[in-house]
Amino acid sequence: MGGGAASQLVAQILNGLSFGMLLFLVSSGLTVIFGLMRVLSLVHGSLYLFGGYLAFTVQRATGKFHLALIVAVLGCSLLAWVIERLLHRQLYVGLQLNQVLLTMGLAFVIGDFVLWYWGGNPQTVTPPEILRGSLSLGFGIVYPRYRLLIIGIGLAIAALFHLVWDRTRLGAILRAGVDDAEMLRGLGVRIGIVFTAVFAGGGALAAFAGTLGGPFLGVYPGLDFEVILLSVVIVVVGGVGSLTGAFLGSIVIGLLDAFSKAYFPVFSYFAMFGPMILILAFKPTGLFGADRT
Amino acid sequence: MRSFIATALRSGIRSAVFTLFVAGLILVSGVAVAQEAKPFKIGVLAPLTGPQTQLGQNLVAGVRFFFQQRPAIAGRSVQLVVEDTVSQPGQGLSKARKLLDLDRVDIVMGIVNSAVLDAVQGMILGRRVPLIVTNAGSDGFTKGSVNRYAFRVSHTNSQNNLALGWYAYEKLGYRRAAVLTYDFIAGVEHAGGFKKTFTEMGGTITQEVKAPLGTSDFGPYISQIRTGEIDVLYVFLAGADAIRFMQQADSFGLKNRTKIIGPGFVADDLILAAQRDAAVGVVTAIQYVNTIDTPENREFTAAYRKATGQEANLYAEDAYTACEAVAKALEEVRGDTSDISRFVNALESVKFTSPRGPFRFDKNHQAVFTVYVARVTKIGTQYRNTIIDQIPDVGQDWSPASRPQPSRPQGR
Numbered sequence: 153m154g155g156g157a158a159s160q161l162v163a164q165i166l167n168g169l170s171f172g173m174l175l176f177l178v179s180s181g182l183t184v185i186f187g188l189m190r191v192l193s194l195v196h197g198s199l200y201l202f203g204g205y206l207a208f209t210v211q212r213a214t215g216k217f218h219l220a221l222i223v224a225v226l227g228c229s230l231l232a233w234v235i236e237r238l239l240h241r242q243l244y245v246g247l248q249l250n251q252v253l254l255t256m257g258l259a260f261v262i263g264d265f266v267l268w269y270w271g272g273n274p275q276t277v278t279p280p281e282i283l284r285g286s287l288s289l290g291f292g293i294v295y296p297r298y299r300l301l302i303i304g305i306g307l308a309i310a311a312l313f314h315l316v317w318d319r320t321r322l323g324a325i326l327r328a329g330v331d332d333a334e335m336l337r338g339l340g341v342r343i344g345i346v347f348t349a350v351f352a353g354g355g356a357l358a359a360f361a362g363t364l365g366g367p368f369l370g371v372y373p374g375l376d377f378e379v380i381l382l383s384v385v386i387v388v389v390g391g392v393g394s395l396t397g398a399f400l401g402s403i404v405i406g407l408l409d410a411f412s413k414a415y416f417p418v419f420s421y422f423a424m425f426g427p428m429i430l431i432l433a434f435k436p437t438g439l440f441g442a443d444r445t
Numbered sequence: 446m447r448s449f450i451a452t453a454l455r456s457g458i459r460s461a462v463f464t465l466f467v468a469g470l471i472l473v474s475g476v477a478v479a480q481e482a483k484p485f486k487i488g489v490l491a492p493l494t495g496p497q498t499q500l501g502q503n504l505v506a507g508v509r510f511f512f513q514q515r516p517a518i519a520g521r522s523v524q525l526v527v528e529d530t531v532s533q534p535g536q537g538l539s540k541a542r543k544l545l546d547l548d549r550v551d552i553v554m555g556i557v558n559s560a561v562l563d564a565v566q567g568m569i570l571g572r573r574v575p576l577i578v579t580n581a582g583s584d585g586f587t588k589g590s591v592n593r594y595a596f597r598v599s600h601t602n603s604q605n606n607l608a609l610g611w612y613a614y615e616k617l618g619y620r621r622a623a624v625l626t627y628d629f630i631a632g633v634e635h636a637g638g639f640k641k642t643f644t645e646m647g648g649t650i651t652q653e654v655k656a657p658l659g660t661s662d663f664g665p666y667i668s669q670i671r672t673g674e675i676d677v678l679y680v681f682l683a684g685a686d687a688i689r690f691m692q693q694a695d696s697f698g699l700k701n702r703t704k705i706i707g708p709g710f711v712a713d714d715l716i717l718a719a720q721r722d723a724a725v726g727v728v729t730a731i732q733y734v735n736t737i738d739t740p741e742n743r744e745f746t747a748a749y750r751k752a753t754g755q756e757a758n759l760y761a762e763d764a765y766t767a768c769e770a771v772a773k774a775l776e777e778v779r780g781d782t783s784d785i786s787r788f789v790n791a792l793e794s795v796k797f798t799s800p801r802g803p804f805r806f807d808k809n810h811q812a813v814f815t816v817y818v819a820r821v822t823k824i825g826t827q828y829r830n831t832i833i834d835q836i837p838d839v840g841q842d843w844s845p846a847s848r849p850q851p852s853r854p855q856g857r
Contacts, residue, residue: 160668167664272498274685276692276719286698296696299664367692369661370719372685373498378661413665417628417655 159293164410170299172406173306174368177361178379179386179398180313181354187330187393188350190248195235195255196358197380198262203228203359204371205266208275217280224359232355236348259376267373277366298367305364310399317395326350330393385428391441400439484524485775485782488544488553490537490565493529499684500557500760501529503715504579507764508554510752511772518772519780526550532557534564541565545572551782552577554767557760559583559602559631570594575789577771579763584634587811587841593789596810598767600732601841602631603638605708606681608816608836609730610642611845613706616818616834617728619676621649623703625666625690626681628655635681635708642845643679651675660686663693672702683710688719695723709734709830712821714758717828724821724828732814733762733801734830745800757800766799770806773797803837813840 182196206227207220214220235258243251283298317323328336329346337343362371369375386405390397405424412423431438489508491501505527512523526548528540537558544550545568553569554577556562562581569576570592578586578595582602586595613619622643626632632655640650651674656666667690670678678699682690687710694700705711709731712724735746735757745765749757770792775782777791796805802815816839819830836848 163668164665167662167668171662171664267494267498272502274499274688274716274719276688276721278721284696286696294698296693296698298696367696370685370689370692372688374495374659375661378659409662410665413656413660414669420657 159291160414162289162291162293163295164414165407166295166299166303168407168410169306169403170302170368170406171409172402172404173303174361174365175379175382175386175406176306176310176399176402177357177364179383179390179402180309180395181357182380182383183387183390183393183395183398184326184330184350185354186387188326188333189240189251189347190333191240191251191255192384192387193255193351193354194252194380195258195262196354196383197376197378198259198266199228199232199355199358200362200365200379201266201371201373201376202231202262203362204277204366204375205270205275205362206359207277207363207366208270208371211277217278220277221360221363224363225356228359228362229352229356232358233348233352235355236351240347240351241344259380263373263376266376270373272373274370274372276370277363279367302364302368306402310395313395382424385424388428388438389431391438394438394440397438397440484522485518485780486524486526486548486550487771488541488548488550489525489527490530490540490544490553490555490561491527492532492557492561493527495531495533497532497557497684499715500580501555503755503758503760504555504557504764506753506755507579507761508768510749510761511765511768513752514748515772518775519778521775521780530556530558530561532561534558534560537561537565538568541568545569545574550574551785552771554771555579555764556581562586566592566595573785575785575792577767577792579767580760582631582634584841587807587809591809596770596792596806598770598804598812599763601811602634603641604811604839604841604843605730605732605816606635606638607642607843608839609679609706609708609818610639610644610648611646611848612730612818612834612836613639613677613679614643614646614648615845617677617704617706619643619648619704619706621651621675622677622679623652623654623670623672623675624650624679625654625656625670626679627686628657632681636679639679639681646845656682656686658686661689663690664697667694667697667699670699670703672699675703677704677706680705680707680711682707683713684716687711687713688716691720691723691727700726704728706730709759709819712830714756714830715760717821717830720821721828722823725823727821728818728833729821729830730816730818730836731759732812732816733759734817734819734832735762736819736829736832737801737817738832739798739800739802741798741802742800762800766801766804769797769799770795770804802835807840809841811841813838815839 178200185193203224207224210223211220239254279298283301286294286296288294325341333343386398386401390401408423412420491504493501530537530540552575556578557580559581573594575594578597580599582600584601584603587597624636626636654666654669706728709729711729712727714735746757773795774788774792778787782788793806793810805813807813816836817832818834819832822829822831
């Protein structure tokens with residue numbers, strides 16, 4: 153930005169990290185749901201969008217960012233909870249494809265609801281006053297505060313997940329569930345509650361990301377599918393059910409996005425999907441996915 | 446005898462009068478029936494779902510608003526058939542076929558997406574049905590050997606930009622510009638217009654950055670712009686992309702390091718409310734902003750607000766002006782469209798003052814209009830495009846040499 157090639161490089165790394173961390177918030181929920189329930193929940197992007205719109209509405213009414221964030225997170229976790237209890241529960245016996253179709257149908261329903269209720273106008277969530285503007289990082293690098301915060305939040309949540317995943321009983325149950333849900337049930341864990349909690353938690357995370365992403369990407373019809381597409385790529389690259397995979401996958405995809413746009417704009421789409429194809433061809437379980445066939 | 450003759454005569458006269466009366470009734474009712482049976486049918490093609498929904502909705506609102514005010518023209522009632530193109534060429538084509546074959550419309554208007562325009566124009570024009578475009582901007586539609594039935598009330602992609610390139614050099618004093626635009630044809634044509642006149646005047650383009658439609662994160666593009674070596678950044682993006690770009694550019698503090706200009710879509714009246722402070726200070730050039738201070742526009746914006754509950758904008762005004770042109774032509778032929786060629790002749794020579802100002806078609810049926818240069822300002826809690834200058838009589842091949850005389854600002 154104004155400066156030389158080196159500061160341009162740093163700015164692009166930060167761009168990649170901030171976009172990647174936002175995607176991590178969505179893909180982490182997606183990968184755990186996929187790993188545990190064996191369902192690629194296509195409704196996840198819709199929860200992101202719905203959360204963003206909820207936040208937009210609350211902020212417009214009250215002017216408060218934190219209130220918007222809380223309502224969006226609670227609202228979407230409730231919605232996800234309802235979806236799991238009322239709809240998914242009916243389909244656990246039978247083909248997994250039925251469930252994917254269910255989530256896809258729900259994604260369309262929510263997408264149309266959003267278009268009907270909020271209209272086609274793109275909207276944005278305004279960040280809190282203190283986070284507006286940019287920060288000078290020295291060496292001629294000027295970078296938006298809000299994006300730095302997103303990087304910070306993403307890293308903090310990744311660290312928290314790491315602790316929960318490796319050190320707690322909940323983490324142990326989740327890990328065991330990803331490996332073999334039937335066995336876990338056999339051991340006396342009420343897997344139904346775990347499924348519901350994970351689905352609702354994933355919804356909360358998606359809404360959290362939708363709100364945080366509001367000032368950054370905005371909210372508009374169609375964003376749901378953009379988000380889910382990138383998240384699926386991340387899950388495939390990182391490996392199904394692996395939080396480490398989702399974390400590194402998000403960073404890889406974020407950086408690829410930033411660098412391909414900056415240096416090889418013609419290949420920016422290819423740069424996203426190329427790695428996915430390579431991974432599918434040579435290591436179908438993803439970088440950190442467990443080998444199970 | 447005398448009385449018999451008299452009676453016969455009298456009854457003969459009476460029956461003759463009766464016959465005449467009945468004949469008259471039949472004639473009058475027959476004409477009335479003919480008028481009732483043949484409303485003027487207008488097919489409207491617009492995206493009502495999909496990424497360009499917002500634009501399509503405003504287009505249709507403009508059309509409906511016009512005919513709400515004038516339900517009949519030259520004795521003919523007007524019937525609208527609105528079809529959704531979903532911004533997809535395939536959908537547009539099947540909807541155009543429906544309008545022509547099933548509804549048998551007299552004319553087709555609307556179309557936002559250039560790809561849809563390219564797909565449907567051959568079929569519509571091939572049937573000798575007038576097509577009046579109100580938004581899609583692909584330059585080619587009104588360039589070269591143009592179909593007699595093809596009209597465009599809105600801009601060509603390069604039109605506003607030709608004026609802007611000159612204005613940026615001559616009036617705003619910029620000499621070095623970077624360009625950020627879409628990587629597909631609309632982006633090339635928009636930026637092309639700006640680059641043409643800006644460089645012809647003596648300006649330099651230092652850098653050109655291209656982004657795809659629907660880019661979520663503009664950070665990487667913004668970081669690339671070498672603000673140290675430019676006076677101004679020219680941007681062409683529209684809709685959701687323009688909103689995201691402005692906000693992201695604002696958070697990068699881009700406006701502290703350079704100026705931003707572009708065609709009106711970068712900060713049009715429809716998206717300003719979402720861009721808010723991020724767009725303040727941006728200078729754009731466009732054929733319509735809702736702050737034009739003329740009696741025609743004051744009346745239009747007030748009535749439109751009253752009828753729709755929304756502020757007027759470019760997309761509604763383009764549609765409204767298209768309807769006005771059609772109404773004028775229809776009046777000229779006294780509502781008789783049995784010879785469509787006469788209607789087309791009338792349409793190509795319409796001249797009137799629309800909300801945007803003086804309006805006419807050039808010989809290729811492309812609208813010639815005043816280009817308004819506007820700056821985004823915040824007035825109280827409202828964000829507006831405040832007119833700072835205007836360039837009259839801008840056609841699709843406008844050049845600085847064709848400029849009539851210096852202009853005076855007009856606006857509120």
